[in-house]
Amino acid sequence: MFAISAGVIVTALVVLPSPVKHAITPEPQLEDLTNLSENITRLTTNPGPDKNPVWSADGKKIFFVSMPDIGLGRYGPECYICVMDADGSNLTRLANGTNPVMRSDKIFFKNKAYAPIDVWVMNTDGSDKKKLVSLNVTPLDSNPTISPDGEKICYFTPHSTGYYWLKWKNETWTRFDHEPRVNRRNIDILARETHANIFVMDANGGDKTKIASDIDLTCSGYSDLIWSPNGKKILFQTSTPSGNNPTTNFDIMIMDADGGNQKRLTDYPEYDTSPKWSSDGKNIAYMSGNLSNFDIWTMNPDGGDKKQLTTGALVTDFDWSLDGSKIAYNSWLTNDPKAKEIRIMDADGSNKELLLSVPCNPSRVGMGLAWSPDGSKIAFDYYMIDVVNSAIYVIDVPAMAADERGEIKRPTETSPRTSEVYQTPDNLTEESLAIKIPDQLTEEEKLIVQIALKNRTVQEMLRGKEIKISSVNMVSGGETDEYGKESSYDLPGVQIYIGNKDWTSIIEIIPLVDLKERKVVRILKNTFIKPTLPVALTENEKSDALKIALDDPQVKEKIVGRDYEIITVMDFENWVTGKRVGPTQVLIYMNETGIAYSVTVNLTENKVIKVGEQIWLEEQKRK
Numbered sequence: 001m002f003a004i005s006a007g008v009i010v011t012a013l014v015v016l017p018s019p020v021k022h023a024i025t026p027e028p029q030l031e032d033l034t035n036l037s038e039n040i041t042r043l044t045t046n047p048g049p050d051k052n053p054v055w056s057a058d059g060k061k062i063f064f065v066s067m068p069d070i071g072l073g074r075y076g077p078e079c080y081i082c083v084m085d086a087d088g089s090n091l092t093r094l095a096n097g098t099n100p101v102m103r104s105d106k107i108f109f110k111n112k113a114y115a116p117i118d119v120w121v122m123n124t125d126g127s128d129k130k131k132l133v134s135l136n137v138t139p140l141d142s143n144p145t146i147s148p149d150g151e152k153i154c155y156f157t158p159h160s161t162g163y164y165w166l167k168w169k170n171e172t173w174t175r176f177d178h179e180p181r182v183n184r185r186n187i188d189i190l191a192r193e194t195h196a197n198i199f200v201m202d203a204n205g206g207d208k209t210k211i212a213s214d215i216d217l218t219c220s221g222y223s224d225l226i227w228s229p230n231g232k233k234i235l236f237q238t239s240t241p242s243g244n245n246p247t248t249n250f251d252i253m254i255m256d257a258d259g260g261n262q263k264r265l266t267d268y269p270e271y272d273t274s275p276k277w278s279s280d281g282k283n284i285a286y287m288s289g290n291l292s293n294f295d296i297w298t299m300n301p302d303g304g305d306k307k308q309l310t311t312g313a314l315v316t317d318f319d320w321s322l323d324g325s326k327i328a329y330n331s332w333l334t335n336d337p338k339a340k341e342i343r344i345m346d347a348d349g350s351n352k353e354l355l356l357s358v359p360c361n362p363s364r365v366g367m368g369l370a371w372s373p374d375g376s377k378i379a380f381d382y383y384m385i386d387v388v389n390s391a392i393y394v395i396d397v398p399a400m401a402a403d404e405r406g407e408i409k410r411p412t413e414t415s416p417r418t419s420e421v422y423q424t425p426d427n428l429t430e431e432s433l434a435i436k437i438p439d440q441l442t443e444e445e446k447l448i449v450q451i452a453l454k455n456r457t458v459q460e461m462l463r464g465k466e467i468k469i470s471s472v473n474m475v476s477g478g479e480t481d482e483y484g485k486e487s488s489y490d491l492p493g494v495q496i497y498i499g500n501k502d503w504t505s506i507i508e509i510i511p512l513v514d515l516k517e518r519k520v521v522r523i524l525k526n527t528f529i530k531p532t533l534p535v536a537l538t539e540n541e542k543s544d545a546l547k548i549a550l551d552d553p554q555v556k557e558k559i560v561g562r563d564y565e566i567i568t569v570m571d572f573e574n575w576v577t578g579k580r581v582g583p584t585q586v587l588i589y590m591n592e593t594g595i596a597y598s599v600t601v602n603l604t605e606n607k608v609i610k611v612g613e614q615i616w617l618e619e620q621k622r623k
Helices: 443-453 456-462 539-551 553-559 618-622
Strands: 002-004 008-010 040-042 050-055 061-066 069-071 080-085 092-096 098-103 106-110 117-123 130-135 152-168 173-176 187-202 209-216 233-239 250-256 271-277 284-290 293-299 315-320 326-333 336-346 353-359 369-371 377-383 390-396 466-480 486-499 505-514 519-529 564-574 579-590 595-602 607-615
Touching: 050 098, 050 369, 050 377, 050 390, 061 098, 061 390, 092 117, 130 152, 209 233, 233 271, 271 315, 284 315, 293 315, 315 369, 326 369, 336 377, 443 456, 443 466, 443 486, 443 505, 443 519, 456 486, 456 505, 456 519, 486 519, 539 553, 539 564, 539 579, 539 595, 539 607, 553 579, 553 595, 553 607
Parallel strands: 250 271
Antiparallel strands: 002 008, 002 466, 040 390, 050 061, 061 080, 080 092, 098 106, 106 117, 117 130, 152 173, 152 187, 187 209, 233 250, 271 284, 284 293, 315 326, 326 336, 336 353, 369 377, 377 390, 466 486, 486 505, 505 519, 564 579, 579 595, 595 607
16 A cells, blocks of 8 residues: 555555466566676576575575565465575475475475464475474464474464553553553554463474473564574573563573573663574674664673674674684665675674675565575575565675675666657667656656666566556555565655556556666556546545445444544546546544554445555654
């Protein structure tokens, strides 16, 4: 969902096909990183996201997770575990599942991302698949982790105490025995009081043992349980109590594999997270900082000899080399929140070396790192700046980017020729692209259109299609990705329509342009089907839509007796055909909670067909 101009909300009517069931097929490469250096190799070209690379023990193969593309920039819920040679050849889909883990000559994995989770094992070629155990937990609870010898499984089982904690703007906390209804603008945190037990069981499902009780996870969330290389110790993350109140201070704990000798290793006043053992088990690297900055530290397994290795690095991921002599890490650039870099350094933090610096989709962290066993290469996944798909790459070590920033080279811009409605050629290129830019646009708006039309992804969408540019508008919106990271935007967008022969079925794309960087940073899409009604929504129709919305039982339950206001009643218009192509929408804002309800009304059938819900910032309401 996104907003155009003065608070108008636009949603897409999209018919989604079933998830892909056949072998992965490559699509033409759009922008990638291979032009930065001969030391970079792109290994996958799946239309959907490819991520989480894992090397085989001999370094000859790479396992990864692939998600099928189902059209219009979306991907299905199924995940597949795939394998390929280290050069990207011989790609094979092995199984439905996620989170592959190498243990000796076996692959352990989860079959799905929702409860109950089944833990499976298979050979590295996908043969001899066996279900080991079924756990009534989800990834939001815990990712079950496998011991180094593959014999044990460790996992969290969370439970709510029934209480809620609310942190006010004045830093005080209040505990409730029910979920409080409060004005969210007056609070910082609302958290369900959550504790968890930790269990270890045999990989075949037997000998289940509780090794830790009532771990406080109220504000820390669920972390992985990290086995030491010799299988004798386990690391985990927990909240640090602050008197009788919960806290956002996350610390790293260690205990024996049987739950004995629990000890807190860190005491930084904010976040200590993501611990990883060196291969010899003598050192632990971890991330420490706050929501705007994370640095890499190391310590001994007893918590001693803490060393800060980076300063102001905004680190998002790191990985030890197999011999423990170096650490690779990626981080956001401090002067550019839409660019990331990969660096390597010695294990003591010295000799930092830049490998790669590239644009990166800010709503998708990406660039997870995996060092090859011989230390000669690093595999990573990369989300391109203007699409949600990711690909697996490898980069040689050591290797430097072609220039300090590593910017992707883009061709020089040329002013497009003009036409009213344009049938683009099948061999569309930047030079042959001919589009009519509306005469009423300002010079700045014309520049925005030119930048949008130079984007290769946009060109792929337009190739061989009948298209027309409608207008340039400021577009604002936001989203939360699969990792819970929120992002927002407020950028100029070009509305481009792609129609069939009689323009009864229309796809609208809106490339969003960063004028400072002169590039497209996001592409929004809508599908309009069979417009039938006149364009003008009369005052009577608005009144009818509002009455239908307010009389709906589901809406009444949400708003009756509460402080709310009607933001707008609007119709969806197709500016190409001059016909309405969708139902009417009523936006209702709840003043106490900051929740906005979008009530979609079918005026033909006089009924509500959908009630959407989202949290609005005060700025969104004002718009």
